[in-house]
Amino acid sequence: MTETGAAGEPQTAQGSHEEDARRGTTGYGTPVSAPSGWRVFHATGDAPVGASVRLPAPPPWREFGGEPLQPPPGDDPRATERRLGTAQARPQLRDEEVDLVNAALLLRRPILVSGPPGVGKSTLAYLVARELGLGRVLPWSVVSRTTLKDGLYAYDSIGRAQAIAAWRAGEEREEAPEIGDYVTLGPLGTALLAYERPRVLLVDELDKSDIDLPNDLLHVMENGCYDIPELVRSPQREATVVTDDPNGRAVVHGGRVECREFPVVIITSNGEREFPAAFRRRCLPLELRPPGREQLVSIVVSHLRRRPEGIEGLLDHFEKSVAAGGTQTVDQLLNAVQLIASGGFHDDEAGRKLVEILLRDLAKGR
Known part of the structure; x- marks a missing residue:
């Protein structure tokens, strides 16, 4: 049985069109068209004034529950201005390019950016970070020797052993050295901390990497988490580690790092080689053309x-x-x-x- 709404549109007795829209369908099971104001990113590079830009809710399969919640990151306005200059009202990308970035923000998927050298692939990360008020960009420059662990964390075992020996000898320190002081999170590892709003991670020139690195990234990109074995084995259930941010520190529980909001991941490529299909499936491809x-x-x-x-x-x-x-x-x-x-x-x-x-x-x- 159907009724007629105020505008003469049929609606079911069991639920209104608002309920159908929430489910993503009309009353007849057809998809609801995307709202005209779905963009949160407009490529102007204009920093938000007052309240920060509200991001769309993630899909259920991209929800994460990392703990503990970290304080908001600082910004690096000088690095951003070197990349972008001052803000402008006119967009610096084409409409279809802006739409793809917004789709990646909505779906919480990495963006694989390709295009000729100097077209602005890495600059896109700074454009997104400033316009959405997401704080300092975490740059990760990839070379042929780069491994997944380089992006996640480093553990200074020799430094800690020397500090323990000095402590046992009664030199300088009154307390035993904390293991967290010798764990430094890399750009990827920092981006996966539990922040209330996503961090922006720039993976620059991934096509220069060893052939295994894109496949090694798959688990992290799907699960939004990783373990630090040295902290997992430690009797301390909580450790304060060094992050990739200047003077940054973060608390890690049980040796596991899990994001609260999946980071905005911008991956650049100069097209020197193809990536595996499994990796490309998890990214949205964006080919930047020379600006008009x-x-x-x-x-x-x-x-x-x-x-x-x-x-x-x-x-x-x-x-x-x-x-x-x-x-x-x-x-x-x-x-x-x-x-x-x-x-x-x-x-x-x-x-x-x-x-x-x-x-x-x-x-x-x-």
Whole structure:
């Protein structure tokens, strides 16, 4: 049996459309369309004023219950401003790119960012962190020798053994050295602590890693937790360890670290190799293309805090070079704009040659 609502829409006697929407369907079992205001991230880099941005609730299969809750992390505004410049009202990403980032935030899934060098892959992490007010970005730069343990934690066994020997000899310390003083969490390990709001983790250039590292990350990305064996074996059920944040400390219970909110994970790749299908299945792929004219202007104004006069020809040259297959990066453009906008620059033959050097095609070697 059905009734007619105030707007003339049919609704079931057992429940209203609000209940159907909560279940994700209409009264006829068809999916509810996404609300128009579902975005929480708009790629403007504009830091929140007053109350922090409220993130969508995670899916039931991405809920975690880590303890104990850690205090909110600090920020690093200087590092963020070096990456982003000042905030701008205009978005620095395309609409489809913004939508994918919001989907990753909603689903609590890592973002695998690819694209040409200098297109802004790692900058995305700083853009998300500042706009959502998530504190300092945790950067993890990957090389061929990097292992999963490097990202999780390090244990200084030699330092602790020396401290115990000194304590037993009655030197300096009155109390036995705490094991937590010799455990330092890495960027990944810190990001998985139990924070009330997610941390932002930047895994930079994962394609440079050993072939096993992407597979080793699967367990951590699925379960949002890891164990520190040295603390698991310790008779102390609680330890205060060093984190990857400057002067950071965190309490760990029973040697297990589990997140409360899964971190915002930005993984960058220059496409040097393919990742396993199991790894790619757990990530949302985002391919960044070279920025268009509007985005270039926004980036220039963000970094120089003004729009210098006489840069239109420079922007034209940059766009044409990239469109022709050249490997020029945005930071090269910023350097060139800063040069011509500085007082005393002469637009003569020598000056133009210097600008050409700054905007050289990086694929051609020197």
